[in-house]
Amino acid sequence: MTTTATGGVHLVDHPLVQHKITLMRRKEASTNSFRRLAHEVSALMAYEVLRDTALQEVEVQTPMETTTGKVVDGKKLVFVSILRAGTGILEGLLEVVPSAxxxxxxxxxxxxxxxxxxxYFKMPGDLHERDVVVLDPLLATGNSAIAAVDRLREYHPKSIKFVCLLTCPEGIAAMAEAHPDVPIYTAAVDRELDEHGYILPGLGDVADRIFGTK
Structure with missing residues (x-):
């Protein structure tokens, strides 16, 4: 899997990710299908989001001999879900790093x-020793993402990344102005926002589609 980076935006352009995003866009996608696809896309994106995650060497006994290998210290990684829609992509990343x-x-x-x-605000302790990945399916106006990062910066985490399924030029510009050092990982950059702050062509209201609410 590869990403295409433009400034602080990392576009995850793997064919499987793009295929599943297209299926999610379909108006007729059922709640079950939409939820499952959100889980699958976020799990696939996790590999790129965590590409530069620090490793530590450990000793391991294979069936043949003792050797050393590298492991991720998941306890130093925090996935921060922006409620409620962030929950829909949280489980995909936890599937890849269950110890986070x-x-x-x-x-x-x-x-x-x-x-x-x-x-609501609830975080693990010692956030200053941890790398944070903020999760929200859409980066639209950018207001929620900026507010979340503003709040997290009060605890001085080692690093912050932002992960979304879709964004748009307005959301990217807002985040770049407020937090230029926070990289954005996304599967698509859509055309624009409408007058109500929804992304076009977009996915609709992701939380409603994940949870089957209106």
């Missing part, structure tokens, strides 16, 4: 101002 810690940030978008309002 998990944090949650509850944010909702004010329908009039589109400003992100926080209602």
């Amino acid at each position: 810690r998990v944090g949650h940030i509850g944010l909702y978008r004010d329908p009039k101002t589109l400003v992100a309002v926080e209602y």
